[in-house]
Amino acid sequence: MESVFGKCYDFGKGEGLELEEMVKEGYDLLGSLNWSDHLPLLGWMDLQGVRRRCRILVQKVNLFVGGIIEEHRIRRVTEVSETKSRVADFVDVLLDLEKEEKLSDSDMIAVLWEMIFRGTDTVAILLEWIMARMVLHPEIQSKAQAEIDAVVGKSRLVSDADIPNLRYLHAIVKETLRMHPPGPLLSWARLAIDDVHVGGHFVPAGTTAMVNMWAITHDEAIWSEPNEFKPERFVAEDVSIMGSDLRLAPFGSGRRVCPGKALGLATVHLWLAQLLQNYKWMPSSEGVDLSECLKMSLEMENPLICFALPRE
Numbered sequence: 001m002e003s004v005f006g007k008c009y010d011f012g013k014g015e016g017l018e019l020e021e022m023v024k025e026g027y028d029l030l031g032s033l034n035w036s037d038h039l040p041l042l043g044w045m046d047l048q049g050v051r052r053r054c055r056i057l058v059q060k061v062n063l064f065v066g067g068i069i070e071e072h073r074i075r076r077v078t079e080v081s082e083t084k085s086r087v088a089d090f091v092d093v094l095l096d097l098e099k100e101e102k103l104s105d106s107d108m109i110a111v112l113w114e115m116i117f118r119g120t121d122t123v124a125i126l127l128e129w130i131m132a133r134m135v136l137h138p139e140i141q142s143k144a145q146a147e148i149d150a151v152v153g154k155s156r157l158v159s160d161a162d163i164p165n166l167r168y169l170h171a172i173v174k175e176t177l178r179m180h181p182p183g184p185l186l187s188w189a190r191l192a193i194d195d196v197h198v199g200g201h202f203v204p205a206g207t208t209a210m211v212n213m214w215a216i217t218h219d220e221a222i223w224s225e226p227n228e229f230k231p232e233r234f235v236a237e238d239v240s241i242m243g244s245d246l247r248l249a250p251f252g253s254g255r256r257v258c259p260g261k262a263l264g265l266a267t268v269h270l271w272l273a274q275l276l277q278n279y280k281w282m283p284s285s286e287g288v289d290l291s292e293c294l295k296m297s298l299e300m301e302n303p304l305i306c307f308a309l310p311r312e
C-alpha cells in the first residue's frame, strides 16, 4: 500500500477495512462460477447477481482510488511552495506520465487497483506455503538458517543487500514456486484469434485457453521426483523463474507476464530471511496439511498454524 498509494492502513478499521472488503469482494467475484459465461442466452438475466455486484464494486473502487489520485494532485500543487520531503509513490509516477502518455483517470484507477488487487494475496500465499515447507522439513530450515548466519553473522539483521548472497534461500523460494505456484493457471483466459495447432492439438479460432503451469511443474517428464520438495535441484541447476524458461514460469511469460514479479520476489526473499534469521519454526499439534484449494490463487485449504521460537 505504501509503495502504490504512499499510505499505510490499519487493517480491520476505517479505510483499511474498506480496502480489505473491496479486495475480498473482487476475489469472491473472480473465483465464483458465473453461469452467464456458459449460457449466454441467460446472461442478460444475471441470475446470480454477479454483474450487479461487479457494478457496485467498480463504483466503490472508482471512488476510493479516484480520491487518492485527487489527494495526490492537490498535494503536488501545494507542495511546490513547501519543501518536498515526501518520497514519490506509484500514484506520483502515473501523474508524472499523465500528459506524456495521455493517461485518463480511469486508466490510472485500473492500473493502481491492479497493483493492489494482484500484489497482496500472491505474496502472502507464497510465504505461507514456504513457511509450511520450512516447518515440514526442519533440516532444510536449519540449512537456510546456517547460510544466513554465515553470510550475515549474528550481530545484525539481514537486509536487502544480503539477499543476492543467499543462494540456498533463493532455491527454497524457487522450489516452493514449483510445487505450490500461487498463480497456477496463467492468464485465466487467453483467446485463440486464429485456428492454430499446439503440440498435435487443433485449437479453433475463438477458443478460450488457459496454461496450466501447475501441471507443467509436476510433470515427471520435465522434473525428476516432481512431488519431492528438494531445493537442492536449483542449487545444481540455476533455472530462471522470470519467464524465459517455460519449465517453471510462476509469473507467466510474454506480454502478460506479472509486472510485479521483481517486487514480489524482493518482498518474499527479505521477509523469509528475517523470519528464519530470528525464529525457529515448529509445527503445532494439528500438524501441517498441504491440501490445496484453488480460488483466484492456489491457497492452503487449512491455513498454516505453527510455533515460532526465538533463536539465540
Ligand code: HEM
Residues within 6 Å of the ligand: 114, 115, 116, 118, 119, 120, 122, 123, 126, 181, 182, 183, 184, 185, 186, 187, 188, 250, 251, 252, 253, 255, 256, 257, 258, 259, 260, 261, 263, 264, 265, 268
Ligand atoms: C510472489 C508473488 C507473485 C506471484 C507468484 C504472481 C503471479 C502472477 C501470475 C501467474 C500472473 C499471470 C501471468 C499470466 O497470465 O501469464 C500475474 C499477473 C499479474 N500480477 Fe503478479 N504475482 C506476484 C506478485 C505481484 C505483485 C507484487 C504485483 C503488483 C505489485 C503483481 C501484479 C500483477 C498484475 C497487475 C498482473 C496482471 C498482468 C496482466 O494481466 O497483464 N503481482 N501475477
